[in-house]
Amino acid sequence: MTIHTQATRAESGIDAARGLQMYSQMARIRVFEERVNELYTRAIMPGLAHLYIGQEAVAVGVCAQLEPDDYITSTHRGHGHCLAKGAQPDRMFAELLGKEAGYCRGRGGSMHIADPATGNLGANAIVAGSAGVATGAAFSAKWRGSGQVAVCFFGEGALGQGVLYEVMNLAQLWLLPVVYVCENNLYNEYTHYRETTAGEVLARPAAFGMHAEQVDGQDVRAVFAAAGRLVTRARSGGGPAFLQCDTYRYRGHHVGDINRVFYRSKEEEQEWMTTRDPLARFGDWLCRLGFADPADLEACFVTARHEIETAAQFALDSPFPDASDVQRHVYA
Amino acid sequence: MPETAVRELTFAEAIREALAEELRRDPRVVVLGEDVAEAGTPFKVLSGLVEEFGTTRIIDTPISEAGFTGLAVGAAMTGMRPIVDIMFGDFLTLVMDQMVNQAAKIHYMSGGALQVPMVLRTTMGATRRSAAQHSQSLHAWVSHVPGLKVVLPSTPYDAKGLLKSAIRDQNPVVFFEDKMMYRLKGPVPLEEYTIPLGVADIKRPGTDITIVATSSMVQTAMAAAELLEQVGISAEVVDPRTTSPLDRDTLVDSVKKTSRAIVVDEGHERYGVTAEIAAVIADGAFYHLDAPVKRLGAMDVPVPFSPPLEDVTVPTENTIFDLARTLCGKA
Numbered sequence A: 001m002t003i004h005t006q007a008t009r010a011e012s013g014i015d016a017a018r019g020l021q022m023y024s025q026m027a028r029i030r031v032f033e034e035r036v037n038e039l040y041t042r043a044i045m046p047g048l049a050h051l052y053i054g055q056e057a058v059a060v061g062v063c064a065q066l067e068p069d070d071y072i073t074s075t076h077r078g079h080g081h082c083l084a085k086g087a088q089p090d091r092m093f094a095e096l097l098g099k100e101a102g103y104c105r106g107r108g109g110s111m112h113i114a115d116p117a118t119g120n121l122g123a124n125a126i127v128a129g130s131a132g133v134a135t136g137a138a139f140s141a142k143w144r145g146s147g148q149v150a151v152c153f154f155g156e157g158a159l160g161q162g163v164l165y166e167v168m169n170l171a172q173l174w175l176l177p178v179v180y181v182c183e184n185n186l187y188n189e190y191t192h193y194r195e196t197t198a199g200e201v202l203a204r205p206a207a208f209g210m211h212a213e214q215v216d217g218q219d220v221r222a223v224f225a226a227a228g229r230l231v232t233r234a235r236s237g238g239g240p241a242f243l244q245c246d247t248y249r250y251r252g253h254h255v256g257d258i259n260r261v262f263y264r265s266k267e268e269e270q271e272w273m274t275t276r277d278p279l280a281r282f283g284d285w286l287c288r289l290g291f292a293d294p295a296d297l298e299a300c301f302v303t304a305r306h307e308i309e310t311a312a313q314f315a316l317d318s319p320f321p322d323a324s325d326v327q328r329h330v331y332a
Numbered sequence B: 001m002p003e004t005a006v007r008e009l010t011f012a013e014a015i016r017e018a019l020a021e022e023l024r025r026d027p028r029v030v031v032l033g034e035d036v037a038e039a040g041t042p043f044k045v046l047s048g049l050v051e052e053f054g055t056t057r058i059i060d061t062p063i064s065e066a067g068f069t070g071l072a073v074g075a076a077m078t079g080m081r082p083i084v085d086i087m088f089g090d091f092l093t094l095v096m097d098q099m100v101n102q103a104a105k106i107h108y109m110s111g112g113a114l115q116v117p118m119v120l121r122t123t124m125g126a127t128r129r130s131a132a133q134h135s136q137s138l139h140a141w142v143s144h145v146p147g148l149k150v151v152l153p154s155t156p157y158d159a160k161g162l163l164k165s166a167i168r169d170q171n172p173v174v175f176f177e178d179k180m181m182y183r184l185k186g187p188v189p190l191e192e193y194t195i196p197l198g199v200a201d202i203k204r205p206g207t208d209i210t211i212v213a214t215s216s217m218v219q220t221a222m223a224a225a226e227l228l229e230q231v232g233i234s235a236e237v238v239d240p241r242t243t244s245p246l247d248r249d250t251l252v253d254s255v256k257k258t259s260r261a262i263v264v265d266e267g268h269e270r271y272g273v274t275a276e277i278a279a280v281i282a283d284g285a286f287y288h289l290d291a292p293v294k295r296l297g298a299m300d301v302p303v304p305f306s307p308p309l310e311d312v313t314v315p316t317e318n319t320i321f322d323l324a325r326t327l328c329g330k331a
């Protein structure tokens, strides 16, 4: 079953307060990622970072429909999901810099942030690596009768992995409260998804008889509305669902991926950034409905910049873990 | 190595040249993997190959490691010589059924009727700040499996010669490239050459202690040997080059000469490559040993992200140096 949605104000149920909250969250993610980029390019951040810039509407639209104790699992491109689910930027930066104050005490880094307090069961550096985890969390929620829902975020590249189909089959058979959110940003690293993905994305959930929807992932209202339907459905025993969000990453696959013309054109990037930017579109809508004026939107950015700067400074100033502690946490 | 016509290549260039030569030589050879064609892999090891050989030989795949590795097994059984690219050694776990239950056993299970001439190239090595799922050195896992051959080159010269042999071998071969060595430079002759699988190489002769090291740990052991020389200890550095088959004789003969041995490898220490090699030495050189055979492997922890933690999990020239001095009674 496939429903293509055009979000309307009525069905999205976004009022001024909620709207500004969502806009601020998107601004926070963007500013956070800009700062990550800077820390990385100035060689202050070790390792790799995969930026979420351009995809903010997906994490924010979905997580705005979740309760604090609902679960998410995330990917290598996970900073946006973490923030949207309630993680604090100071401890995130600390993790990215390998500091003891980080969410994983510096053991995990950018690709592995987990925050059980906000239901975040962890980002994952194995493509589709968290499909089992999310489905297992939904299984456990159902078994325990907790009423929680699990959301599994993944890129369209994960459609290549067999484990995803194994757990989707299980989830549908056992009507588990899990929503598979496929963020189709068009590229598996440096290869267009059409070159790696036979048939249609939504034909996959359809094969399992799984409810599926497709939305414009650059329209946070559409994402919010669809996520609301699917999460409510899952929570009330209706079973799993699949949500395809069509989106775009503005930057490289990772921060070091600067020369991209061999796999996508500058024009294509420009087009997405100038005509479909999720912040610009949502900001316009908020202003058009009189929920905000441009000064309010700018204020969201000012606040975000201040918060992010303070958070980054906290992380820069905090200590590394003690090397003598390296063998802690191998076993519980 | 002939003295004429030698130039310096990086480890990555040597691998690329081996692939290019074998692709030219044998039309049955194809390369399969994620972003191997235009992107030339994230490490750029394959850059330029698709321009020469086209997308029918250098084939981009979906992110389906189990699928395309299994496909390579079948293709190898039916007349092709596929080379599979697994971007990070950590993803070996995704292809273990194809490699262990299929590729490794097919020749034996068929009573010799079927063969699986394929190569799986992948990476290993920590200290790149890539965290627990992108830093493992899992070569011991495949070394444990009868039917698989396992290659761990430590120099550009060895990488080229061993890879060419691996591609020509009639068996499934797993070829590990330490990510930290891709830019390492070394002499590589212009003329064609191959290095047989199963022949160790003495990277540096010495008389007081044998340091057996694999992959990038050979470089670390060489640095330690320099330090040892300054304190009057003559270390012999032996590189097995392949863990399966393992050149027991060269290892044992070296220790018979030096009477002391340290085995250094970047896999986890427990149940690892160091344990196997130490056992081979203890058995073969027992009556010549003046000290217990010592092992230095990666610490038995998942690889931590944080730099000060990650750095203490792998053997370094200093840890090798200190241990060697102690063994030689010169600490």
Ligand SMILES: Cc1ncc(C[n+]2csc(CCOP(=O)(O)OP(=O)(O)O)c2C)c(N)n1
Pocket (backbone or CB within 6 Å): A076, A077, A125, A126, A127, A128, A154, A155, A156, A157, A158, A185, A187, A188, A189, A253, B034, B063, B065, B087, B091, B094
């Ligand atoms: C199993 C596995 N194979 C390969 C990789 C290397 N890799 C990391 S991200 C990536 C592309 C992922 O594309 P997609 O799932 O669409 O997510 P996006 O990067 O677009 O957010 C690849 C191939 C990996 N991390 N895990």
